[in-house]
Amino acid sequence: MDLSPGRPLPAGIDTPCFLIDEEDLSSNLDRFLAALEARWPRSIAAYSLKANALPWLLAYFRDRGLHAEAASDDEYRLSLAMGYPHDKIIYNGPCKTRETFLEAVTRGAFVNVDSGRELLWLKELDLPGSGPFRVGIRANIDLEARCPGEFALGAEGSRFGFCHENGELGKAVAFIRGLKQIRLEGLHLHISSRTRSLAVYRALARAAGEIAAAHSLDLSSVNLGGGFFGGLPDKPSFDEYFREIAAELGRRFDPRRTTLVSEPGTSLVSSPxxxxxxxxxxxxxxxxxxxxxxxxxxxxxxxxxxxxxxxxxxxxxxxxxxxxxxxxxxxxxxxxxxxxxxxxxxxxxxxxxxxxxxxxxGYTLCLSPMFIKHFxxxxxxxxxxxxxxxxxxxxxxxxxxxxx
Ligand SMILES: Cc1ncc(COP(=O)(O)O)c(C=O)c1O
Structure with missing residues (x-):
């Protein structure tokens, strides 16, 4: 479309407005999936709703076969309302409610346990004849020690998941192992870096191997989250990310048995x-x-x-x-x-x-307040x-x- 001044915008919109270029979106997604599938064929891409939960985008990614990554009860309900079945929802983060947590675990969504209260909710499900239910656990690692200068908040450390280095993760794993109806099958390791560098993803993949070995975990999936650059010529490409991840992950995990889960958000939606x-x-x-x-x-x-x-x-x-x-x-x-x-x-x-x-x-559309003017x-x-x-x-x- 011609955006030249004086020319009217499409019927129904006026400035200020946002425009999405579908061709750009589709080529981003093609490149992402091609890179992921080429480097680790047993893989899942789950679109991270927090990046932009516009219903059109959710329908678009659903129709392209992606899973949904929900980080709150609202995002979980929205994913269902947008037609993602339970077995295509990954439910993460500290912002779950007890009701949606229990529902998600029992209906077959993949839930990554993030905090102490969720362990107690899991215990409620440990009833004879009720399971088995599979879950994942989010590990908190000291990224700054592994990649100095790269963690988003430097030495302040991440607040998500259970800390690997101080033994909290080990305790949570032992707790879950004590529950007869719960199977710990996944490890989740998303972390925010300021650099989005290849070194960060090598470190995450290496940490997944270390953690699995330290606790003798038999994992069906490893989830390294999102946080990739997307579509910027001078930044790492999707292929470089998955090449590095696959090289490191392959040292410990069998690509024929372990699913690599990724949760792209901004990298898919920012350039369009x-x-x-x-x-x-x-x-x-x-x-x-x-x-x-x-x-x-x-x-x-x-x-x-x-x-x-x-x-x-x-x-x-x-x-x-x-x-x-x-x-x-x-x-x-x-x-x-x-x-x-x-x-x-x-x-x-x-x-x-x-x-x-x-x-x-792409990201800020959903972060902006309705201030003075409507969206x-x-x-x-x-x-x-x-x-x-x-x-x-x-x-x-x-x-x-x-x-x-
Ligand atoms: C757990 C998790 N997965 C995926 C994402 C998506 O990250 P991005 O939008 O940078 O790709 C985030 C973003 O904060 C996240 O917290």
Whole structure:
């Protein structure tokens, strides 16, 4: 579609809005699955809902045969509502409820036990004649010791799963072994790194082997989670990730018996998303030149960490006048710090010019609050056709789920 200023966007949407390029999404997924299956044929890819739980995406991944990775009772229920059967749901994280935990384990979802209370819930299921039920366990490893400088919070350590190094994991394994109706079949090791490097995945695969050996685990699956880069030319490719993982994992596990589970999220959905905004005002003050837009940092940088983007400026008219050293591209909200980036050495922008942010919104779309304006619409491009897959909520939608 032509996003040139002045041209209307597809019926039903206006700026600001998110656009998904289906071809890009599909080629990301093809590359991911091809790499995973080539390097470890006995494998599962589970889409991580937290990355972006847009129902269109959930249907898309379901139809391409992926499992769903749910990290809360809400995501678990949403996966079911979107047609993922229990045996295609992986249920992770500390945010489960007792009711959904028990249901998921007994109905055949793959549940990775994350905390002490979940061990007690498992015990409730250990009744004669009731099982057997299979589960996995999430290990907490000291990634910073294995890959210095790479763990997301440095020496502060991860808070998820049971600690391998201090013996908590061993105790949890012994507890589960004491339950007659429960089979410990999976080991889960997702961890957030700041680097997403190949070394991190080698370390995770090595840790899986160490843990299995230390506790004589007979595992049907090893789950290394998500956290991969996706579709960036100067970063590791999916093939490099799975080549490294397979080389390390193959030292301890038999590829014909052990399933490699991966939980990609951002790596699949970030590159296909764009965010389209329009300039609504240009003003000069004693301090700066501000190009005010109808977009906002609350939509694409809610954690307030970014200062640069892959952006494109689309002008209504050919630029006139000399380049300005700075124009502060600002958002629509009343927060002074809603400034997206500084456009340097460009002729002055005009009302109606469009700024399109590429590779943006895939993750943040679901993190943004409904602040001052309702959520932006989302449309999918398939060839020359656009389909609106999320409308901007109207005032009536906003009121419907609340009481007055
Ligand atoms: C357990 C688990 N799996 C998968 C993911 C997806 O990670 P990403 O979106 O970086 O691929 C996360 C993200 O935090 C996670 O916590």
């Amino acid at each position: 998303f764009s965010y389209v905004t329009e300039v609504t005002d240009v003003k000069r003050t004693v301090a700066d030149t501000f190009a005010v837009t109808d977009g906002s940092r609350v939509h694409i940088d809610p954690l307030m960490r970014k200062s640069e983007y892959f952006f494109e400026v689309l002008r209504r008219k050919p630029p006139a006048g000399p380049p300005l050293p700075r124009q502060v591209i600002s958002g629509f909200t009343c927060m002074e710090f809603d400034r997206l980036f500084v456009l340097r050495d460009h002729p002055e922008l005009s009302v109606g010019d469009r700024i399109v942010y590429h590779r943006t919104g 932006p619409a989302v449309a999918v491009r398939r060839g020359k056709e656009w389909t609106v897959v999320r409308e901007r909520p109207a005032a009536e939608d906003f009121i419907r789920i609340q009481s007055v």
